[in-house]
Amino acid sequence: MADLALARPRRRTLRLRSGHVGTTLAALVLAGAVLAGLAAPLLWPLDQSAIALDNIAQPPSLAHPGGTDDLGRDGLHRSLYGLRVSLLVGLVAAVVATVIGGLVGGIAGLLGGWPDRLLMRVVDTISALPHLLLGIFIVAMLRPSLGAVILSIALTHWLSTARIVRSELLSLRTRPFIDAAIAGGASRARILRRHLLPHILPKIALATTLMIPHAVWHETSLSFLGLGLPPHLASLGNMINDGQRSLLTGAWWASIVPGAVIVMVTLAIAALAARWRDRLDPRVRAELNL
Amino acid sequence: MIKLIRRRLAVAVPVLFATSVGMFLLGASSPMDPAMQYAGAAAFTTSPENMAELRANWGVDDPLPVRYLRWLGNLLQGDLGWSTTRHEDVAAVIGARAGWTLLLIGITLAVVLAGSLLLGTIAAYRRGGLLDRGLRAGAYAVESMPVFWLALAAIAVFSLALGWFPAGGLTDVRATGTGVGDVAHHLVLPVTVLAVSQTPWFLLFVRDSVAESLRDDHVLAARARGLAGRTVLFGHALRTALLPFLTLVGTHLPELVGGSVLVETVFSLPGLGAVSVQAALGSDFPLLAAITLITTAMVLTANLATDLAYTAADPRVRIDG
Numbered sequence: 001m002a003d004l005a006l007a008r009p010r011r012r013t014l015r016l017r018s019g020h021v022g023t024t025l026a027a028l029v030l031a032g033a034v035l036a037g038l039a040a041p042l043l044w045p046l047d048q049s050a051i052a053l054d055n056i057a058q059p060p061s062l063a064h065p066g067g068t069d070d071l072g073r074d075g076l077h078r079s080l081y082g083l084r085v086s087l088l089v090g091l092v093a094a095v096v097a098t099v100i101g102g103l104v105g106g107i108a109g110l111l112g113g114w115p116d117r118l119l120m121r122v123v124d125t126i127s128a129l130p131h132l133l134l135g136i137f138i139v140a141m142l143r144p145s146l147g148a149v150i151l152s153i154a155l156t157h158w159l160s161t162a163r164i165v166r167s168e169l170l171s172l173r174t175r176p177f178i179d180a181a182i183a184g185g186a187s188r189a190r191i192l193r194r195h196l197l198p199h200i201l202p203k204i205a206l207a208t209t210l211m212i213p214h215a216v217w218h219e220t221s222l223s224f225l226g227l228g229l230p231p232h233l234a235s236l237g238n239m240i241n242d243g244q245r246s247l248l249t250g251a252w253w254a255s256i257v258p259g260a261v262i263v264m265v266t267l268a269i270a271a272l273a274a275r276w277r278d279r280l281d282p283r284v285r286a287e288l289n290l
Numbered sequence: 291m292i293k294l295i296r297r298r299l300a301v302a303v304p305v306l307f308a309t310s311v312g313m314f315l316l317g318a319s320s321p322m323d324p325a326m327q328y329a330g331a332a333a334f335t336t337s338p339e340n341m342a343e344l345r346a347n348w349g350v351d352d353p354l355p356v357r358y359l360r361w362l363g364n365l366l367q368g369d370l371g372w373s374t375t376r377h378e379d380v381a382a383v384i385g386a387r388a389g390w391t392l393l394l395i396g397i398t399l400a401v402v403l404a405g406s407l408l409l410g411t412i413a414a415y416r417r418g419g420l421l422d423r424g425l426r427a428g429a430y431a432v433e434s435m436p437v438f439w440l441a442l443a444a445i446a447v448f449s450l451a452l453g454w455f456p457a458g459g460l461t462d463v464r465a466t467g468t469g470v471g472d473v474a475h476h477l478v479l480p481v482t483v484l485a486v487s488q489t490p491w492f493l494l495f496v497r498d499s500v501a502e503s504l505r506d507d508h509v510l511a512a513r514a515r516g517l518a519g520r521t522v523l524f525g526h527a528l529r530t531a532l533l534p535f536l537t538l539v540g541t542h543l544p545e546l547v548g549g550s551v552l553v554e555t556v557f558s559l560p561g562l563g564a565v566s567v568q569a570a571l572g573s574d575f576p577l578l579a580a581i582t583l584i585t586t587a588m589v590l591t592a593n594l595a596t597d598l599a600y601t602a603a604d605p606r607v608r609i610d611g
Binding site: 121122124125126127128129130131132133134136137138139140141142143213217220221224225226227240243244247248250252255256259262263266267270 | 301302313316319320430431433434436438439442445446450457540541543544551552567569570571573575578579581582585586593
């Protein structure tokens with residue numbers, strides 16, 4: 001009898017294909033941003049309230065690559081600190097929102113029946129609320145602070161996770177291996193722990209990652225409106241707001257530099273998340289569905 | 291259809307109610323004291339007796355449920371309250387500004403729909419072509435730009451560097467009324483910025499669904515009959531893709547409202563968004579709560595309307611509740 005010859009899976013070689021250049025670039029940008037954010041307080045500490053009135057509105061130069069604003073503060077330096085805050089807020093808020101959404105979606109998907117219908121209809125209705133206005137309301141009533149901003153993001157961004165978790169659970173429940181586990185006498189807790197969670201967790205992690213850019217935009221929007229961090233603290237939104245003032249005097253760099261930082265980092269996160277999604281679920285076509 | 295409306299209301303009304311309770315509790319837990327806010331600097335010279343009388347008159351120290359029911363009752367009777375920052379009737383503040391916000395959102399929506407349908411269809415027809423790739427790359431780039439930043443960039447280029455359009459406001463400072471041409475000139479930049487920031491999502495959706503319906507049998511049959519390419523593309527492929535698109539417009543309205551808040555603030559337009567930000571900065575509960583609730587109710591109604599239109603246009607579809 002002839003050997004059943006199966007083609008051996010070829011080892012992946014480490015060579016960049018054309019589609020990977022963007023991913024590599026995104027990974028480098030994100031790694032650089034995180035490293036810079038972590039290392040900044042050690043290597044390049046910032047005095048948040050320091051001003052230099054002899055050095056105001058300087059265009060970008062070698063000494064100040066991001067220029068200086070109308071109080072003589074270094075644009076690049078403050079953007080770095082603003083990015084730290086934005087990423088921190090984005091990460092924490094995305095995790096909190098994921099926990100809320102995971103619980104709601106989990107309850108709906110596991111129970112099924114009328115609790116599922118009711119919860120999902122409530123989710124649909126809440127997702128129709130104008131979330132920036134609600135976020136503004138929450139922050140305005142709690143007084144602007146880091147905690148209020150995080151709460152405002154978490155309370156308005158948990159809906160997509162609830163939908164993802166619920167639909168995943170519903171589709172998993174009908175799969176044969178769950179029937180097999182039930183037939184084998186596995187308890188509900190065991191089915192959840194051994195069979196359902198391993199399938200869902202990567203998707204939840206992906207949903208959290210995809211939410212970070214949204215959380216960052218929400219935070220910068222609130223800060224831009226003056227409803228985020230206190231104005232003297234460096235935050236990307238605050239800086240763009242300050243830059244609006246300088247813009248009319250011709251100092252374009254004061255708002256362009258922090259904005260470019262937001263765009264680069266959120267685009268990098270979104271691109272990496274999209275690539276991750278392709279790997280998780282190759283059936284879904286690569287699409288940066290933000 | 292009646293059933294759909296009834297089932298929608300069965301959820302929407304409790305959610306609106308819960309939203310109002312949540313907002314009221316947040317407002318009540320806020321450190322702002324409405325009596326002190328009303329008195330302003332005079333609070334330091336007013337005698338404690340007078341302040342106490344003011345508080346008693348307003349009932350600010352009544353138990354929470356009493357205050358909530360009074361507030362809700364007044365809202366339902368059309369009394370929206372008294373703005374603590376603008377010292378004006380809330381209804382008057384909203385009435386004077388709602389029209390401009392509706393105008394901004396309406397024109398923007400029309401531009402977004404027309405632009406994304408046209409460009410998305412052409413991109414789908416020439417999949418993988420230069421236009422398709424360019425549009426998609428541009429869409430991803432724009433999606434990651436905060437709309438207020440886009441607005442500032444537009445001001446820097448088109449008002450400051452080129453001087454084509456004014457940088458803000460609704461009318462020229464020398465104007466005495468609101469002339470149509472003057473307002474239109476001032477609205478070009480805000481509408482463009484808001485439309486550009488909202489288009490990517492619609493554009494990508496149209497492109498994908500038209501690309502999919504181009505593979506359908508009825509499109510193939512139309513081709514086989516020898517119909518012109520344009521007729522097939524717009525008359526058959528786009529038409530199939532159009533229906534699901536319309537219902538998604540309703541679900542995207544909250545984004546548009548959020549964008550209009552930011553755009554109005556950057557361009558200093560006298561709309562609801564800009565005034566709600568001012569109210570938020572002054573912790574003006576009556577004004578902010580009224581705007582948030584009214585906008586929420588309007589978005590929910592618009593959503594219901596798009597779904598009704600969808601079921602009317604396509605009898606095969608039964609939207610479940």
